[in-house]
Amino acid sequence: MDALQLFFEESHQLSQRDLGYLVDHFEKVSVPKGTVLFEQGAIVDAVYFVGEGVLHHYNYNEEGQKVTLDLHEGPCFCTNLESFSERKICQDSCVALTDCTLYILQKAKYDTLVNTNVKWSNFAKDIIAKTLMKMLNQLKAVSNKSIEQRYLELLKNNPLIVQNASIAMIASYLGTSRETLHRIRRRNILV
Amino acid sequence: MDALQLFFEESHQLSQRDLGYLVDHFEKVSVPKGTVLFEQGAIVDAVYFVGEGVLHHYNYNEEGQKVTLDLHEGPCFCTNLESFSERKICQDSCVALTDCTLYILQKAKYDTLVNTNVKWSNFAKDIIAKTLMKMLNQLKAVSNKSIEQRYLELLKNNPLIVQNASIAMIASYLGTSRETLHRIRRRNILV
DNA sequence: TTGTTAGTGTGTCATTTGACACAATTGTTG
DNA sequence: CAACAATTGTGTCAAATGACACACTAACAA
Numbered sequence: 204m205d206a207l208q209l210f211f212e213e214s215h216q217l218s219q220r221d222l223g224y225l226v227d228h229f230e231k232v233s234v235p236k237g238t239v240l241f242e243q244g245a246i247v248d249a250v251y252f253v254g255e256g257v258l259h260h261y262n263y264n265e266e267g268q269k270v271t272l273d274l275h276e277g278p279c280f281c282t283n284l285e286s287f288s289e290r291k292i293c294q295d296s297c298v299a300l301t302d303c304t305l306y307i308l309q310k311a312k313y314d315t316l317v318n319t320n321v322k323w324s325n326f327a328k329d330i331i332a333k334t335l336m337k338m339l340n341q342l343k344a345v346s347n348k349s350i351e352q353r354y355l356e357l358l359k360n361n362p363l364i365v366q367n368a369s370i371a372m373i374a375s376y377l378g379t380s381r382e383t384l385h386r387i388r389r390r391n392i393l394v
Numbered sequence: 395m396d397a398l399q400l401f402f403e404e405s406h407q408l409s410q411r412d413l414g415y416l417v418d419h420f421e422k423v424s425v426p427k428g429t430v431l432f433e434q435g436a437i438v439d440a441v442y443f444v445g446e447g448v449l450h451h452y453n454y455n456e457e458g459q460k461v462t463l464d465l466h467e468g469p470c471f472c473t474n475l476e477s478f479s480e481r482k483i484c485q486d487s488c489v490a491l492t493d494c495t496l497y498i499l500q501k502a503k504y505d506t507l508v509n510t511n512v513k514w515s516n517f518a519k520d521i522i523a524k525t526l527m528k529m530l531n532q533l534k535a536v537s538n539k540s541i542e543q544r545y546l547e548l549l550k551n552n553p554l555i556v557q558n559a560s561i562a563m564i565a566s567y568l569g570t571s572r573e574t575l576h577r578i579r580r581r582n583i584l585v
Numbered sequence: 586t587t588g589t590t591a592g593t594g595t596g597t598c599a600t601t602t603g604a605c606a607c608a609a610t611t612g613t614t615g
Numbered sequence: 616c617a618a619c620a621a622t623t624g625t626g627t628c629a630a631a632t633g634a635c636a637c638a639c640t641a642a643c644a645a
Contacts, residue, residue, distance in 0.1 A: 264538045272534065285527045317516060324515035325508060328522060335526040336476045342533075343463060346569060347455045370593065378537060380633055385594065561623065571603055576624065587645085594639070601632070609624065615617090 205231070206254030207306045210278050214333075215326065225323075228316060229306040240281065240297040240305075247286040247293050248310045253277035256303030257367045261375075262295040271375040274364045277303070280330065300367040350379045351387050396422070397445030398497045401469050405524075406517065416514075419507060420497040431472065431488040431496075438477040438484050439501045444468035447494030448558045452566075453486040462566040465555045468494070471521065491558040541570045542578050 208226055211217060217225065229252065241247040243262065258275040272295060275281050286293035287310060317324045345353065354377060358365050365373065374384040399417055402408060408416065420443065432438040434453065449466040463486060466472050477484035478501060508515045536544065545568060549556050556564065565575040 262534070270534075270537055272530075272537075284523055284530070288523055317519070318512060321509060321512045321515050324512050324519060328508070328515060328519035331519060331526060332475055332479055332522050335522060335529065338526065338529055338533075339463075339475075343453070343461075346461055346463075346566075369591090375537075381593085382595090382634080383632060386632090389594085560621095572623085573604080573625090574602060577602090580624085589644080590642085592639105592641080595637085597635090599632105599634090602630085604629090605627090607625085609622105611620100611622070613618100613620080615619100 206278050206304060207231070207252050210252070215329065221322075225316075225326075228312045229308050232305050232307060234299055234303050234305060236299055236301050236303075238299040238303065240299065241283060241286070241293055242296045243294055245293055246290055247283045250280060250282040250287060250308045250313060251297075252280050252306040252308070254304035254306060256305075257300040257363050258297055258303070259300050259368060259372060260295060260297045261372075269372075269375070271368075271372045274300075274361070274368055274372065274376055276361050276364050280334070284331070301363070350377050350383065351391075353377055354384065354387050355391060397469050397495060398422075398443050401443070406520070412513075416507075416517075419503045420499050423496050423498060425490055425494050425496060427490055427492050427494075429490040429494065431490065432474060432477070432484055433487045434485055436484055437481055438474045441471060441473040441478060441499045441504060442488075443471050443497040443499070445495035445497060447496075448491040448554050449488055449494070450491050450559060450563060451486060451488045452563075460563075460566070462559075462563045465491075465552070465559055465563065465567055467552050467555050471525070475522070492554070541568050541574065542582075544568055545575065545578050546582060 205226070207229060208222060211222060211225065231254075240251055240258065241249075253275060255277045257277075258273075258281055259271065260273040260275060260281065261269050261271045264270050281297060283293045283295055283297075285291055313327075317327045348356075354373070357373070357377075368376075370384055370388075371381050374381045377384065396417070398420060399413060402413060402416065422445075431442055431449065432440075444466060446468045448468075449464075449472055450462065451464040451466060451472065452460050452462050455461050472488060474484045474486055474488075476482055504518075508518045539547075545564070548564070548568075559567075561575055561579075562572050565572045568575065
């Protein structure tokens, strides 16, 4: 079973006909570790659904240091919404940390989809709303948890991320230094 | 000029006819300081647009302490999206810290709007997408800034929030302790 | 093999933070 | 006004953190 189809079946109730119609708008590709999905300075012209694999989503701060914005583990959607929907120059980059199975929805096909039928417009609205809710819930969770708790949960829930991202990426993602994350790992060496 | 109308005119290009049609779905009310917009345990059945005023959006963590999720200053939208769109029991509360001018869009009217016409569905999608982008940009900003920088920016950009929220609310909002925020204020007494 | 580079592990130390205790101030109610 | 509650201001101290410096390891190319 295709990862994309499976994802939509579990998250939204669609008829087989609608499901097929929707999935046909995506292009399935397999890409190797190191592939750049989108990059600082360009316009992001697609939404990516990651079937399998891990992505590093980052940008550079004023001091020129890489800052990890997110570490994605499939199945999940990934794009830069601001660049994609408003055709702005993107300030972030996104790179595959493992070989990935991607399903690509080009901007032109997306636009046709959401402008022709209220069903698909509401469908897109739903996905964006769910993304927003997930983010808000994450923020809520973060505010009550120590870096150590968050690292241990990442290890438990997303072992692929911990395996494939460097300690520096993860430290930046958790909002701490490489050294502090190392102390945490040493303390929890048994876990 | 109505705050709601002004907001839509600046953020979206709509015909006068569409603008009027849209605004007619909202009910304008003035409420005093202390008014509860929505509350833990209930289902949020409206979207609120705050014309003028300041809101405290919070919940309780496992230890039973109030945690500030957000401090809103009008003009802005406010609701609990998860409760509103999926009719779930809300875990947060939202209370007016000042007298407020509110524009209320009931769930039933919202549903009619987004289900009848692809224009309004895309309009709602846009607002949700903008909210998500704003949140992502805030997160990006936060990761590079100290609590002190963030407090000083809040003071500069949202003086009404600093004036009307307690030091404890703001400390929780910034993710630090009351004492630390106090040290920051003492250091920057001249600002 | 050697050299090079990127990433990781480690120790030291000055600073910052949170927690706690309590004083001072403000606001509210009878 | 007095009494009380809520909020804010303050000092002390142990613990956590970031910054820095450098050793160690792994991967890779020449």
